[in-house]
Amino acid sequence: MPAPPSRPPLAVTMGEPAGVGGEIVLKAWLARRESGVAPFLLLDDPDRLAALAARLGMNVPVRAVASAGEAPGLFDAALPVLPVALAAPVVAGRPDPANGAAVIASIDRAVALVRSGAASAVVTNPIQKSSLYAAGFRHPGHTEYLAHLAGLADEPIMMLAAADLRVVPVTIHVSLRDAVDRLSTAAIVHAGRVTAAALTRDFGIARPRLAVAALNPHAGEGGAMGREEIDIIEPAVAALRAEGIEAFGPRPSDTLFHAAARAGFDAALCMYHDQALIPLKTVDFDSGVNITLGLPFVRTSPDHGTALDIAGTGRASAVSLLAALATADRMAANRRGAGA
DSSP: OOOOOOOEEEEEOOOOOOTTHHHHHHHHTTTTTHTTOOOOOEEOOOHHHHHHHTTTOOOOOOEEESSSSGGGHTTTTEEEEOOOOOOOOBBBBBGGGHHHHHHHHHHHHHHHHHHTTSSSSOOOOOOOOOHHHGGGGSSSSSHHHHHHHTTTTTTEEEEEEEEEEEEESSOOOHHHHHHHOOOOHHHHHHHHHHHHHHHTTTOOSSEEEEEEEOOOGGGGGGGGTHHHHHIIIHHHHHHHHHHTTTEEEEEEEGGSSHHHHHHHEEEEESSSHHHHHHHHHHSSSSSSSSEEEOOSEEEEEEESOOOOOTTTTTTTOOOHHHHHHHHHHHHHHHHHHOOO
């Protein structure tokens, strides 16, 4: 009997080539058997990957491929790389704007592969936005750029996930002052809808429970410490509940994230960036995963930056990338099972 067809590989982007992206991909491939990671395809420059592996003393055969379909059959013996040409030599820790176009092209091609069915999900390596702007990048981050590629009319939703905690910041890449000004009932409701739908579709949770964090200390103390809970957050919770979504709050954030509290919800809607990321990185700093919700394709990323200070030293950990790969594979499987 012929072997059943393998599922499409995960598409991993280059990220900032002067950062740790290449190194952690090499380490993830070396850990493929013990971690059980699904086959993946890297969109990068194969020559620079082979040189990096040699410099770091990693026994990783790098194989250039012409299509994503070659990756699953090759993955156990070599790291499959779909070539993306770099314009300038890479110096670890020193991003070169000349390579910005290649970084963006890697993202674009990964998304195109997934949307065509040739890959099952996009896993993005960290980018250095300051070096991309010269190449025409005009987005606050990956999340917004992927939403642009998908043609989303609504604001993208970012989830950060670890072993027993999922958090969603309602406002993302803005200052704390601007986050308070931008907070609205509509934004919270949108985040709640997208999060609840994703928890069902991508995580297999039939009836998601959403905790909604307060903005002010002690949830505003009935308006004595701010009226945002009364005027903005409570109406949003009521609207979500009216739609059949199991949401509760606003809850003071200083009591929302201890172990017993975390057991009572599937995701927490947080009002600003650090309210979401501080508890997640405290609970599980190494294994956090960044997920974009509401896209027509699955996208995850390690929850760390380019780490330019240790790039090229062999010290970068692949734990978060391995978690991102595993999460992407599970989400893609859930979508396939749901017929999405």
